[in-house]
Amino acid sequence: MSNIHKAFENGKAFIPFITCGDPDINTTLETVRAAVEAGADLIELGIPFSDPTAEGPVIQAANLRALKGGITTDKIFSMVEDLRRDIKIPMVFMTYANVIFSYGTEKFISRAHEIGIDGLIIPDLPFEEKEEFLPACHKYDVDLISMIAPTSENRIAMIAREAEGFLYIVSSLGVTGTRSEIKTDLAKIIEAVRKNSKIPCAIGFGISTPEQAKKMAAISDGAIVGSAIIKILAKYGTQAPRYVGEYVKAMKEAVR
Amino acid sequence: MTNPKGRFGIHGGQYITETLMNAVIELEEAYNHYKDDPDFNSELTDLFNNYAGRPSRLYFAKRMTEDLGGAKIYLKREDLNHTGAHKINNVLGQALLAKKMGKTRLIAETGAGQHGVATATAAALMNMQCVVFMGVEDTQRQALNVYRMKLLGSEVVPVETGTGTLKDAVSEAMREWTSRISDTHYCLGSVMGPHPFPTIVRDFQAVISREIKSQLLELENKLPDVILACVGGGSNAIGSFWHFINDKDVRLIGCEAAGRGVDTFETAATIATGRLGIFHGMKSYFCQDEYGQIAPVYSISAGLDYPGIGPEHAHLHDIGRAEYVPITDEEAVNAFEYLAKTEGIIPAIESAHAVAHAMKIAPSMNKDKVIVITISGRGDKDCTAIARYRGENINE
Ligand SMILES: Cc1ncc(COP(=O)(O)O)c(C=O)c1O
Numbered sequence: 001m002s003n004i005h006k007a008f009e010n011g012k013a014f015i016p017f018i019t020c021g022d023p024d025i026n027t028t029l030e031t032v033r034a035a036v037e038a039g040a041d042l043i044e045l046g047i048p049f050s051d052p053t054a055e056g057p058v059i060q061a062a063n064l065r066a067l068k069g070g071i072t073t074d075k076i077f078s079m080v081e082d083l084r085r086d087i088k089i090p091m092v093f094m095t096y097a098n099v100i101f102s103y104g105t106e107k108f109i110s111r112a113h114e115i116g117i118d119g120l121i122i123p124d125l126p127f128e129e130k131e132e133f134l135p136a137c138h139k140y141d142v143d144l145i146s147m148i149a150p151t152s153e154n155r156i157a158m159i160a161r162e163a164e165g166f167l168y169i170v171s172s173l174g175v176t177g178t179r180s181e182i183k184t185d186l187a188k189i190i191e192a193v194r195k196n197s198k199i200p201c202a203i204g205f206g207i208s209t210p211e212q213a214k215k216m217a218a219i220s221d222g223a224i225v226g227s228a229i230i231k232i233l234a235k236y237g238t239q240a241p242r243y244v245g246e247y248v249k250a251m252k253e254a255v256r
Numbered sequence: 257m258t259n260p261k262g263r264f265g266i267h268g269g270q271y272i273t274e275t276l277m278n279a280v281i282e283l284e285e286a287y288n289h290y291k292d293d294p295d296f297n298s299e300l301t302d303l304f305n306n307y308a309g310r311p312s313r314l315y316f317a318k319r320m321t322e323d324l325g326g327a328k329i330y331l332k333r334e335d336l337n338h339t340g341a342h343k344i345n346n347v348l349g350q351a352l353l354a355k356k357m358g359k360t361r362l363i364a365e366t367g368a369g370q371h372g373v374a375t376a377t378a379a380a381l382m383n384m385q386c387v388v389f390m391g392v393e394d395t396q397r398q399a400l401n402v403y404r405m406k407l408l409g410s411e412v413v414p415v416e417t418g419t420g421t422l423k424d425a426v427s428e429a430m431r432e433w434t435s436r437i438s439d440t441h442y443c444l445g446s447v448m449g450p451h452p453f454p455t456i457v458r459d460f461q462a463v464i465s466r467e468i469k470s471q472l473l474e475l476e477n478k479l480p481d482v483i484l485a486c487v488g489g490g491s492n493a494i495g496s497f498w499h500f501i502n503d504k505d506v507r508l509i510g511c512e513a514a515g516r517g518v519d520t521f522e523t524a525a526t527i528a529t530g531r532l533g534i535f536h537g538m539k540s541y542f543c544q545d546e547y548g549q550i551a552p553v554y555s556i557s558a559g560l561d562y563p564g565i566g567p568e569h570a571h572l573h574d575i576g577r578a579e580y581v582p583i584t585d586e587e588a589v590n591a592f593e594y595l596a597k598t599e600g601i602i603p604a605i606e607s608a609h610a611v612a613h614a615m616k617i618a619p620s621m622n623k624d625k626v627i628v629i630t631i632s633g634r635g636d637k638d639c640t641a642i643a644r645y646r647g648e649n650i651n652e
Contacts, residue, residue, distance in 0.1 A: 050549040051418060051535065053427045054273050054434070060417060073547050097271050097534040102548025124271045124534070128261065132271075132534075149275035151437060159274075170275060174435030 002118035002143045003090045004165040007042035008200040013222030014039065014213070014252040015202055016229050016244070017094065019046040019062040021071025025079050027238050034245030036087055039252035042166075043087070044121065044224065047076055047095035054123035056177030058227040061234065073103055077115055084116040092119035092145065092165070100133060109136040119143035119165040127159050148193065149173075150184040160196040167193060169220060171205045178227045179206030187219045210254035217255035225251060262451020265574055267567035270450040272430075272537045279437045284452040286357045291459065296356065303348045304463065307381070308338045310345075312464075314471035314628070319598045320614075327481065327621035329614060332468055332630045334492065335603060341633030342461060342492040343374040347443060349460035351378035354441035361385040361440045365429040367394055367422035367488065368559035368606060369401025370633050371445030376410035378443075386410035389428040393420040394558045400637050419552045422488070422562045426536055446489025447566035450537030454566050461495025468628055469499050476626055482507045482617070485630040486609040487580065488559050490566035492632035497578060507579070510569060511609040513555030514582035524553035526565040527573055527580035535563075540570040556585040556645060559606040559633075587612040589645055592635060604633035605642065 007013045016035045020028050032043055048063040048071055055063065080091065093112060100108045100122065112120070120142060125132065130144060137144045143165030148156055150173055160167065169189060171182045190201050203216040204224030213223040232247060233240045262268045270280060290296040304310040313333040321329045334342035351362060362379050364386070366372030372388035379386035388405055392414040395402050405412050418424035426449070433442040447454045447461070465483075472480055483500060485493035487510035500506040516522040518529055526541050533542040535550060543551035543563040555561045565580075572578035588605055591612035596602045603611060610629050618627055635642075643650045 051423065051427050053430050053536070056431075057417075067549065098542070098544070098548040098550070100548075101534050102531075102544060102546075123273050124537070126270060126272060126274050126277045128277070129269055129271055147274045149273070149277075151275050151278050153278065155274075155277065173275060173437065175431045 002141060002165060004042065004118050004143055005200070007090050008166065008221050010041055012217035012255040013041035013202060014248065014255050015042045015044055015222055015224040016040050016248055017044040017046060017224060017226035019048060019059065019066055019230060020076045020079065021048060021066035021069055022062040022230070022233055023065055023237050024069050025071065025075060027233070027240060029079060029082060030241035031233065031244050032083055032087065034241040035248045036089055038245045038248035040089065040248050041222065042089060043091045044094050045076070045080070045091060047073060047093055047099050049096040049099055052096060054175055056175040056227065058230050058234070059176050062230045073099060077111055080115045080117060090118040091116065092121055093117055094121040097122050097124050097132065105133055106136045109133065109142055110140050113140035113142050117142060119145050121145045121168060123147065127155065148189060156189060156192040157196045160193045160199065163197055163199045166200040166202050166221070168224065169201050169203045171203050171207065171216070176205055176226055178208040182206050182212065186216070190220055210250050213251050214254040223251070223255050262455060264568040264571035267538065267540045267570040268451055268454060269539050270537060271534050271539065272450045273434060275434045279433065280450055280452065282357070286353060287452055287456050290353055290356055296352065300349055300352055303352065304345070308344045308348060309336065310463065311467045312336050314468060314475065316475070317599050320595070323598055324615065324618040326618040326623065327625040327627045328623070329618060330472065330626060330628045331601070332464060332496065332628055334464065335607070335631045335634035339370070339374045339377050340636070341370040341374065341604065342464060342495060343371040343445060344377070345463055345495065346445065346457045346460040346491060347371070347374040347378045350441065350443045350456065351382050351384065354443070355382055355384070357441065359439055359441040362443045363387045363389070363429050363432050363440055364443045364445060365389050365422065365425035366445060367391070367425065367561055368557065368604070369394065369398040369405070369637060370559060372412070373401050373404045373408070375443050376405040376408035379410060380408045387413060387432070389413050389415050389425040389432065391419070391421040391425050392416045394422065397558050397641055398637055422558065423550065446491040447494050447568060448489040448536060448538060448564060454538070454568055457491050458494045458498060458568060461491050462498040464492065464495035464630060465497060465499035468496065472626065472628065478626065479503055479506055480628040481625040482509060482627045483630070484509050484511060484610040484613055484627060486511045486560060486606045486632060487565060487569060488562050488606065489564070490569045492630055494566065494568055496630040501577060508572070508577065509613060510578055510580045511583045511613045512580055513557050513560035513609060514584045515554040515556070517584055518582045522554035523582070524555040524561050524563065525582035526563065528582045530563070538567045540567045541565055556588065556641065557605040557609065559604070560609065581613055583609040583612045589642055591615055592638070592642055601631065602635035603631045604635050605638040607632045
């Protein structure tokens with residue numbers, strides 16, 4: 001078991017998502033540190049992919065900015081090594097199957113473990129395909145985090161029973177991006193999870209305001225925010241860490 | 257072991273978001289239910305014959321055969337189908353299936369625009385809504401097809417992300433499907449993507465090889481020695497190969513787009529330059545960099561301008577049952593002009609890649625050998641681009 005459970009021992013969790021290398025490595029380092037200082041409970045680090053099919057325009061653009069800036073998987077590994085000198089909270093990678101597979105599954109996952117990564121979120125890896133990465137994840141003690149979507153229905157029990165780390169509950173249909181309203185009956189989904197597993201559930205996709213985060217955390221164990229943070233990075237560039245820090249502080253207060 | 261579902265050797269699978277899983281499971285169940293249903297099949301055959309104009313001709317290219325001086329050359333005339341390409345075979349099948357599933361809206365990606373036009377056509381015929389995603393680069397290369405789709409009542413969404421070509425159109429169609437599933441079927445245009453698409457599309461395109469086999473038996477009383485087809489995702493190629501896969505003496509050759517050459521970065525020849533990866537729902541070969549970032553591929557042909565290849569082709573390559581050869585822009589354009597002048601047939605620039613390989617291998621083959629080239633589509637859509645390639649502007 002990894003350290004992910006610790007993220008949920010400090011009240012409801014607030015989980016920021018940050019695309020590594022957007023706009024550059026240094027800004028990512030400072031942004032992560034600012035988020036941790038502001039009370040983030042777990043950091044989701046995105047490794048950019050050229051064709052992120054689960055992403056809306058905001059995170060797509062961040063991926064492209066980062067890749068244009070010359071980011072690579074190896075540079076991200078070194079960055080995480082640097083972070084791990086002072087960051088104690090759990091950190092997970094979010095990336096697409098090909099980034100891991102192409103690097104060499106075992107090589108990627110053993111290295112991720114070595115530098116202190118606790119889990120992997122792979123949006124294009126459904127339950128049916130998790131054997132692709134699970135053996136290496138188990139070998140190196142890295143949790144493979146599963147997702148549950150509004151369309152999962154009869155699949156919830158099956159996914160929940162084998163879930164590890166935490167469950168990523170996708171709030172809405174569609175791709176990532178901020179939303180004015182979240183209509184899915186998430187309480188019902190989480191109830192179905194609870195019947196099958198004790199695993200913490202965090203809700204993501206579409207959350208941007210403290211009010212939304214508070215509502216989501218009230219029915220689950222935490223809130224995940226990506227696009228809203230990426231928008232701050234897009235707006236302030238290298239000056240963003242301070243603003244991300246302020247945002248995370250407000251969000252953590254709202255979910256607590 | 258990895259998921260055995262929809263595997264071709266190690267390739268294939270279902271590498272998609274959880275949000276889409278029940279949609280592909282529902283599609284698989286519906287397909288398994290209808291594929292052997294006599295009513296479904298007679299409806300589809302009726303559409304094939306009376307609407308699309310099947311069976312398509314197997315035409316003996318006499319002048320080309322004489323000119324090249326070797327093997328006898330037959331052309332499988334998918335260009336004569338309604339809407340001008342093989343794409344209609346798959347689309348009629350999928351649209352009919354979607355209709356049976358109670359879907360009222362079709363979405364599709366398109367490269368050259370032929371699959372988009374076919375989908376827009378089927379949507380008009382079956383009174384369904386239709387939205388086609390097309391790379392912004394391709395909307396310019398294939399302006400005529402954009403107009404055709406709109407005329408047929410479809411919405412065309414230019415995709416500006418990434419390289420603005422076919423792969424980006426596929427990504428965008430997948431994103432759209434994720435946001436609207438209950439009334440929408442994603443009518444995928446080639447033997448790619450997550451299971452069950454590679455199987456469904458192959459089965460609907462297999463009519464090509466079924467016809468070739470019976471037509472050639474009648475004309476020559478033999479099986480072909482070589483079958484040539486161009487490969488983008490690989491649907492016209494797998495359709496042309498399928499009923500010959502167990503006939504080990506029939507050489508199956510897929511022609512990939514080499515663009516400016518396989519030793520340049522401006523190529524789309526996946527088997528020649530790609531490596532194993534996971535993308536767009538499938539494990540297969542992809543053009544990518546050392547970190548798994550998908551390469552920005554290039555070909556003069558919008559329909560072959562894709563960084564991957566269908567998983568069944570990847571498997572046929574692995575086991576050595578089919579061969580895949582790269583054909584450059586220059587060779588394809590020469591073949592495009594050659595077929596126009598020798599046979600009075602203007603092929604799609606995609607299909608011209610297959611013609612180009614016939615021009616290479618036919619002369620050294622014996623006169624009693626038979627090559628069948630699948631002419632996957634007609635070339636009207638390409639005339640502007642080929643003229644431009646030759647330095648002529650016909651749109652002043
Ligand atoms: C005429 C024609 N041939 C071939 C292709 C390539 O597709 P596939 O490899 O699936 O046959 C296209 C795609 O747009 C096409 O329009």
